[in-house]
Amino acid sequence: MRDTGNTFNRLISFLKSMRFGLVLLGALGVLSIIGSFIPQGRDVAFYHNHYSPNKTKAILVLKMDDIYHSFYFIVLFGALCLNLFLCSISRLSSILKKIKEIPDYKTLEKLDKKTQDESLDKDSIIKVFKEYGFKRFNRIEKKNNKIVYYSKKNSISYLGSWLIHTGILLTIVFYGYGQLTYFTTNVYGVPGEAKEVLGTAYRIEINDFNIQYREDGTVEQYISQVDLKQQDGDFIKTEEIYVNNPMRYQGYAFYQTATGWATDIKIFREEELIKEDIFYESTSIMDENSQVLIQFTRFYPDFLFNDRGIINLSNQLNNPRVLYSIFFRGERMAMNVAAMGEAIQWNEFTFIFNNPQRYTYFQVNKMKGKLGVLIGSLLLILGLYLCFYRRPKELVIIKNDNILQIFGNNQSIKDIGFNQKEE
């Protein structure tokens, strides 16, 4: 019984030790370095093309292609949390004690000794405390004519490193929770469209989408004007979404993420209009029997065909063309460029592209635990500040008749001073 208790205690004291924490931090650092040199999250072929077979195998087996989400990386973070948790718990009571306790002059540095002829009154004690930058002080009587005065400053800063560690712990835990419960989807459309945001209770109506250009042709901003509505149509709010200014509602955030081109398309079978829709670049439309498929491969707003092949001169709609492909039972039957309004004939089908315009693309995320992360980060910064810039200071004065002995700690380096000729 004793033995297991002992082993258990030893295990706990290892798990809460700073040494274990630093080893974990070091390991996370080393893995991070490895991960920064191996491109992350590519497909298997990428690694085969860039590394020797053995290296590729090692990368894939050790999950170094996605190291930051690998099992062992997460386990290390988990262990770090455990370490910080145990360490913070076990240190708290002694820190609190330290904040409250009366400083023991034996642990302090001896700063000065004053002898005065006339008997020392209260004013002269106050003067000494002031000299060292303390405003208030306490007094304890002791036997043999000895009186102990003491004062403490910034005692709360003993909590500094505790706040740092708790802050980091909260940040990791809540961020991890946020990642585990992370929800993401996307929604896109052209002005005038209303789209359901899949997996949520909302829909958005895109009222307008603009790209602002500067004089030199670079993009200044992408701005979408949208209405957010409940799925059943109840209006929630209207907002402008642009890069760096997501729309937020009930934990969801809508980011202006991308843009691309879309056109109207009309599909006829033997003169009869069978489909009319908005057709987005890089998507395809299939007939109801899944036999015929038309793919909108690429859009050229300012098309030019010359001896160098197809090029796009600008992003202005000067000469818009669509590159499309037609597939029948999975086989490519045709591939060509078409102008707007041009009728593309294929067997009994006719396709007509028209009205090219930009669509806007939003990423929609919901991440929980943000408040916890925020509090954690603020505690971290507060703790650092206390630790580095609000060092606790103590001053103890022992009065013995007309002798004053002064003890203190943490005199700043300014007081030490660098005297060039000191040695």
Place this chain on the structure above:
Amino acid sequence: MLDEGHSFVATLVFYSLSMVCYFIFFMLRNEKFSSYGSLLVKVGILFHTIALSSRTVMASRLPLANQYEFATSFAWGIAISFVGFEWKYRFKALGTFVTPIILLVGFYAALQTRDIRPLMPALQSNWITIHVSTAIFSYGAFAIACGISIMFLIRDRFQEDGFIKEYIPNFEILDMISYRAIALGFIMLTVVIISGAIWAEKAWGRYWQWDPKETWSFITWIIYAIYLHVRLSKGWKNKKAAWFAILGFIAILFTYIGVNTLLVGYHSYA
């Protein structure tokens, strides 16, 4: 206002002259030269500030957006931190070790293209201002710690040399200042990382995605965190701590220069 290009060149000239003076001071052991060095660095800062201000006016935004702008601001941050530390702790040999770092970053800036390019939409945020300006001072403070640690090692190497003894403070003080500088740098680096995460969420919808720049700032943060701990627990206030501070600064330089040139990521435009 003076044109940016000329002021920038003047800046480099004055910084270089300052470094030469600090070197002469160290080699010839003539105290006058350290005062010249100190004066020249301040003149350099003056021109540097003019260059940065005129660029700010021309671009109608703070010069914190691309490799050149960040490098020149970074050099400015080191120079300002240097003057601050020199003034506060008043020792002359610091310049001999810090001016080369200022110049290293300054000449790196000079190699970059100086075109003023407008900000892409993701960079138009107030958070980037906080993010990058704290980065400048964080890196500046770490540069000072690196310079001081080099002094520490030199003093350690030439223990018996009278001049070194006279002009390089004792180990305790060197260690203390280096610690102070790292503490300042660390708190700033923490703000850099947090403000960067907040900005990334607004711009890209993700707080943290382990892109190489983020990863390297995390690695740097870990290095300095380990430094702070071993210093406390093992009392590493000696050569080992000095090597750690130098290692940390190498990681900073890698985060800043290496990541952009060797690794690819979202941050590669900055």
